[in-house]
């Protein structure tokens with residue numbers, strides 16, 4: 001422990017504490033731009049400089065640790081001038097089209113310019129003329145707005161180990177780009193959108209598909225239905241001033257109805273169906289010598305990753321479509337048959353915390369209903385935009401219920417949205433199928449939490465099953481390399497592309513950090529506890545689906561509609 005002062009406030013902290021964090025302990029927020037609490041420090045922007053009392057030298061607070069007796073000043077004239085200079089240099093080449101920018105009122109650079117009163121810049125504004133790249137249909141790159149903080153590179157290279165983007169060139173030519181400056185679709189990009197999640201400005205964002213949905217809702221000849229992913233319900237509230245993790249399911253349903261959707265359904269229904277199919281696929285492989293370990297397949301960024309980097313392990317990946325796509329296939333086969341609706345008139349929309357879901361829904365081989373199974377995918381952020389455009393007060397909506405039957409779900413499904421949730425949901429069902437006994441306690445605490453890799457051994461009434469869970473693709477590599485080398489004896493593996501799982505998806509409200517994810521995860525487990533049915537095989541709507549339509553899990557019809565194949 002060392003003793004220091006920050007702006008005269010005494011602080012005692014471990015000597016490994018960054019000046020930035022020590023200042024927080026003193027109640028002082030030092031401004032940052034390239035720093036992100038979940039990423040390795042790059043210290044490129046120099047905005048967080050502080051002064052050492054008695055010396056003129058400035059130090060970056062994000063990359064320097066404290067030492068005993070140090071006296072820091074965070075707000076001296078020299079510090080203020082240095083910060084202003086940095087901001088003016090960035091603003092000199094930053095486009096000044098804030099009103100049209102997707103990050104208007106939610107941009108870290110705009111906020112800093114406002115806080116520091118950079119209203120009359122010293123330098124003439126000369127933004128770089130770089131065309132916007134949006135040809136991949138998922139991620140838009142407006143690199144004229146890039147502030148070169150390097151957060152996206154850190155995320156892509158170090159956290160996701162995808163390496164689609166990197167920094168190139170020097171001095172004024174320094175930029176963030178793809179290999180050979182090719183379009184994103186020619187790179188190794190897996191469309192996870194984690195670069196978007198950490199971008200402080202409007203340089204990276206998802207392709208906006210809200211207009212397609214407004215058009216469909218306005219067309220009286222269309223029957224527009226919507227499904228909502230589990231992780232959306234604990235994050236959407238942040239767009240309306242609620243705390244991360246607030247469970248907004250009832251208001252979310254009411255809002256979607258208010259927007260004009262004909263039916264409001266739940267991806268969670270299809271998550272329960274996924275457990276029926278994937279659980280049985282696991283048992284089938286275990287009893288008939290199939291390829292093991294079985295690896296989950298619901299996270300589309302992960303599917304893009306395994307196809308690109310580990311194609312030799314594709315036989316390990318479950319053939320189950322993701323819940324989004326299972327829902328889409330059933331929404332244009334089972335649902336119209338049951339409801340007496342012409343499937344050709346259905347427009348199927350999904351609300352996802354994820355950008356890769358846009359890519360997944362456009363894969364040709366994923367469609368099996370005879371139509372496009374999911375027509376439009378919106379992120380949590382896009383839905384928030386629609387609600388704001390509609391002008392009603394989200395927080396004042398009364399809670400509403402999902403429509404039946406594709407809106408009926410269980411607690412097992414809602415936890416899909418956090419790392420370990422798919423595994424726990426599967427174990428809640430597989431245990432009872434294998435043993436024929438009721439679980440006294442459905443909580444499998446050992447697979448929970450945001451740790452990158454979690455191993456557990458589950459006792460299925462004497463039969464031991466070894467499972468492992470990874471979230472974030474650097475962590476996934478640890479497991480995949482072991483499987484490749486034949487160094488492990490897992491039976492079942494859950495991999496979620498985004499750090500934390502879908503709660504940390506690339507389409508979630510901006511400002512997501514580890515702390516936000518912890519709160520959203522707690523929200524999902526609370527939602528699970530509050531549901532009366534907490535195991536997928538006990539979902540009455542799922543039972544009816546099998547009785548009336550599919551026959552049984554892994555039936556011929558199930559295979560046609562609910563399973564897929566991958567591309568090496």
Ligand code: HC1
Pocket residue numbers: 228229230231232267268270271298299300322323324325352353354357413416417418501502503505
């Ligand atoms: Fe997910 Fe899934 S959990 S992949 O994160 O399996 O996006 O929330 O919808 O499909 O259910 C995402 C979330 C989501 C699917 C489910």
